[in-house]
Amino acid sequence: MLLNYYKERESYINDGTIMLNQHNNIFTQTELQNLEKLADQLPFEHVEIGDADEPNYLEVGRLITDIDKPKIVNQTISKQVIGIVSSKEKMEFYKFLLDKPELHIRRMQYNVMAENCFVGLHLDTDSNPDYLVACVVQLGGNFIGGDYVVYGGGIPPRSLSPTKFSVIFSNCKYEHEVTKVKSGMRKSLVFFLSTNNGKNSRIRE
Numbered sequence: 047m048l049l050n051y052y053k054e055r056e057s058y059i060n061d062g063t064i065m066l067n068q069h070n071n072i073f074t075q076t077e078l079q080n081l082e083k084l085a086d087q088l089p090f091e092h093v094e095i096g097d098a099d100e101p102n103y104l105e106v107g108r109l110i111t112d113i114d115k116p117k118i119v120n121q122t123i124s125k126q127v128i129g130i131v132s133s134k135e136k137m138e139f140y141k142f143l144l145d146k147p148e149l150h151i152r153r154m155q156y157n158v159m160a161e162n163c164f165v166g167l168h169l170d171t172d173s174n175p176d177y178l179v180a181c182v183v184q185l186g187g188n189f190i191g192g193d194y195v196v197y198g199g200g201i202p203p204r205s206l207s208p209t210k211f212s213v214i215f216s217n218c219k220y221e222h223e224v225t226k227v228k229s230g231m232r233k234s235l236v237f238f239l240s241t242n243n244g245k246n247s248r249i250r251e
């Protein structure tokens with residue numbers, strides 16, 4: 047499987063971000079359908095300020111929190127979701143993409159954005175300096191707006207319009223935002239990978 051993705055890895059290294067579409071994907075259709083079914087059952091909280099104090103406006107379902115260290119919450123649903131996204135095959139892909147011998151999922155959440163929702167410009171490493179990549183699995187496709195825009199790296203901004211069941215991998219050292227959803231419902235499962243599985247190094251003694 048990995049041999050098919052050398053080009054994508056090169057793009058990731060050059061641009062800091064890639065998007066795999068529904069048909070060129072590490073997840074099967076059944077897995078993606080199951081992820082959507084499971085995530086839709088999570089309880090939601092309304093969020094207006096992000097971890098980096100950036101303005102946000104969206105509903106968030108929690109699967110793994112990373113306040114001082116990773117903690118699985120809403121376990122009945124979350125353990126099934128984690129089983130899908132961290133299967134042996136998926137972990138091999140993440141390690142290949144990042145060229146790391148070992149990786150851990152540190153944080154996972156489900157972001158649901160209705161009309162006028164957005165995520166302000168931020169750096170994921172402000173939440174945890176050890177985050178390497180954000181994986182964004184797009185589980186809803188019936189929306190307009192809500193582009194994922196990545197800045198930095200000495201090249202022009204890259205704007206991705208996520209389609210249903212696409213997956214974005216985005217380097218956590220690059221600033222990014224999600225533009226306002228103009229209509230419909232944008233639903234994405236987001237998780238962060240790191241080589242560190244211990245204490246959140248943002249927290250100082």
Ligand SMILES: [Fe+2]
Nearest residue numbers: 169170180222
């Ligand atoms: Fe982010």
